[in-house]
Structures are given as C-alpha cells and as structure tokens.
Amino acid sequence: MTEGGQMTSRRPAPAGAKLQLGSLLAELAEAVGRGRADVRRALNCSEPKARKIMSGLVSVDPEDLVTLLDLFEADDAARAKAAELAAAAQRRSPRTPGGSPLRARVYKFEESAIGISSYATELIPGLLQIEDYAEQLFGASGERTPAQVKKLVAARRERSARLVSPDGPQLHFVLGEGAIHWQVGGPKTMAKQLLRLIELQDLPTVTIQVVPFASGVHAALGYAFTLLLQPAEQQDRAYFESLFASKLIHDKATVDGYRRRFAQAVEHALTPNDTSDYLATVAARL
Structure with missing residues (x-):
C-alpha cells in the first residue's frame, strides 16, 4: 500500500x-x-x-x-x-468501455498513469466496484437495456482487472463515509462490496481510507474527483464528472489545487488498517 x-x-x-x-x-x-x-x-x-x-x-x-x-x-x-x-x-491496447471522446482520453491517461488518487463522496469508485454493485448503478436510470448494462459491467470488470493488480499503478482511494453506508443493491450486495474493499486493501498497490462523518470539514468535502498521476516527463491530470458532463484538467496550477485538497482529505481519514476494521464492522451489521 x-x-x-x-x-x-x-x-x-x-x-x-x-x-x-x-x-x-x-x-x-x-x-x-x-x-x-x-x-x-x-x-x-x-x-x-x-x-x-x-x-x-x-x-x-x-x-x-x-x-x-x-x-x-x-x-x-x-x-x-x-x-x-x-x-x-x-502491445495491443485493451478494450475500454464505450462513451464520449473525453472518456476515451481519461482511459488513455489511466493506462499510462503510475498512480491514481481518487476522492469519492457517495459511491464506491468504479475501479473498486463488484459486478452486482456496478450493475445496479448502470441500470438505475432505466434508460439502458439489460444487454447494454451487461456490456458496461463487463468492460468495467476488464478495466479494473488491468489497473487493480499487484503490477498496476499505485491506487489511493479516499471515501466519504456516506459511500460505505449507501446501500446500492441492498444489504447483501453492499456487504459483499465492503468485504471486497478489505480484500483489495491487501494488495501492495492499493490504499483505501474512509473519512468519518465526525471528522469535520475539509476542502474536498462534497466534490468527487480523480488525479491521474503520470510519469515524470508528463503532466498530471485531474478529472471529475457530474450527471451529464465531465472535465479533464491539465492546467498545472489547477491540478495542484486538487492535489492539495486530496491531501487534506487524507488528513481527515482513518488509517488504512482502521479503515479495514471499520469496513468489517459495517459489513457485519448488514
């Protein structure tokens, strides 16, 4: 980690x-x-x-x-x-989920990243999601067919397998406490999802931390975003998305601002070990 x-x-x-x-x-x-x-x-x-x-x-x-x-x-x-x-x-580039040209650019920078740092507020980040959890999210709008949902879930699984692995980039996820309590798919699915987070925490390339509700205010509160950390000769990127729009940022000063806010979220978070203990406690109650 x-x-x-x-x-x-x-x-x-x-x-x-x-x-x-x-x-x-x-x-x-x-x-x-x-x-x-x-x-x-x-x-x-x-x-x-x-x-x-x-x-x-x-x-x-x-x-x-x-x-x-x-x-x-x-x-x-x-x-x-x-x-x-x-x-x-x-080597042939792996298949990535369909979507906008901007989303394709984000996946490209993910592939070249040496590190990915992500702050999430309400949802478990896509790279960490189990299939049942992802299926519930992709189907929530009712605007996709079951076949489309299945395709998106399979693509997310492939993307996760590439990046969340012992020889993948260093991944650091900071989750707001709401993300582990919001029951996507019901108690059974949520318990499986939390136990999966504990398993992933054991990978040498993965760090997961939870920011408790009681930790107080920090500068990233309410704003989910991801930092795509590139090799030394390349510019890091920041990325965020909303319901119908998303943005990939390359301006160094702005990216540095997101980096500082991620660091503040880390300061308010439980340690990785304490996070795993807390996830186990929440999962046992479901």
Whole structure:
C-alpha cells in the first residue's frame, strides 16, 4: 500500500510506453547534439513522422529504432530500455468501455498513469466496484437495456482487472463515509462490496481510507474527483464528472489545487488498517 508517497514502477501501457520512448530518444538526441533533421535524414522519412517519433506519438519500427540508437550513440543500458519500451508500445491496447471522446482520453491517461488518487463522496469508485454493485448503478436510470448494462459491467470488470493488480499503478482511494453506508443493491450486495474493499486493501498497490462523518470539514468535502498521476516527463491530470458532463484538467496550477485538497482529505481519514476494521464492522451489521 501507499500513504501517498513515492510511486513504484510498472510495465507501461502502450500509450505510456510510446511517450516514454519518445522522451528517452529526445534525451539521447540532445546528449549528442542531434535534432529532428538528423532523424529525418537517418530514417529517410518526412518531418512530421520524425516529429511524431521524437514526441512519442507513434510506435517505432524495430529497424528504425536501431538506426536511431546508433545515430544517438546509445549505450547498452539505453538500448535495453528503448527495446523494452518499444515492445510495450507495440502491445495491443485493451478494450475500454464505450462513451464520449473525453472518456476515451481519461482511459488513455489511466493506462499510462503510475498512480491514481481518487476522492469519492457517495459511491464506491468504479475501479473498486463488484459486478452486482456496478450493475445496479448502470441500470438505475432505466434508460439502458439489460444487454447494454451487461456490456458496461463487463468492460468495467476488464478495466479494473488491468489497473487493480499487484503490477498496476499505485491506487489511493479516499471515501466519504456516506459511500460505505449507501446501500446500492441492498444489504447483501453492499456487504459483499465492503468485504471486497478489505480484500483489495491487501494488495501492495492499493490504499483505501474512509473519512468519518465526525471528522469535520475539509476542502474536498462534497466534490468527487480523480488525479491521474503520470510519469515524470508528463503532466498530471485531474478529472471529475457530474450527471451529464465531465472535465479533464491539465492546467498545472489547477491540478495542484486538487492535489492539495486530496491531501487534506487524507488528513481527515482513518488509517488504512482502521479503515479495514471499520469496513468489517459495517459489513457485519448488514
């Protein structure tokens, strides 16, 4: 688990691997005084393609990668790292739930994230939801067919399996106490959901904390949001959604504001161990 400190490394997702490879190639090029014009000549390619390769926007052909590493006089360690990132970038991106272009961008940043910090007020975050809980939420409006609900639940299950795992990003969830008392699907479903949170707490990459009602006021109170923490060379994002709208934020000052509010929520929360004990107590009463 993490208390919001340093993030551990993991095998990058395809989108993140492309960006990291582009950053590595740019560093190597700068070290030997090479630029995009040199890349274009070495690969006999267009300027836009050279720019996309060096920006990490496209995958790099293995032969082209060797050519660039030779051009940049890369040592063995850099070559090994580049080969690892190139292989990761070539992996097929996993299927994600349907939705708006903005939602697709959020999933992309999730895939490249080294950490995800989420503050929730009334509901258990999607990544932590059991299928029965998710099914109740997706079907609540009555506007989706059973087949559509089933598809969304399956996609959420796949997304959770990718991210909530021992080799996934560091995940830190802070839940308002209301989220563990709101009985989505009834007592039986809610008890199963709370016991699942306790199980996930044992993963080395997962931290779950509850902010008790009695903890008082903090700056995040009433506002659910998620921080998508990216590798050092990339800008972190903040994300929030409402009933019919959502927003992905990349402005550094604004993201830092969300980061401070998440830290304040953590200060008001129970420790992870105390949270697990409390979840067990609530589940036993259902």
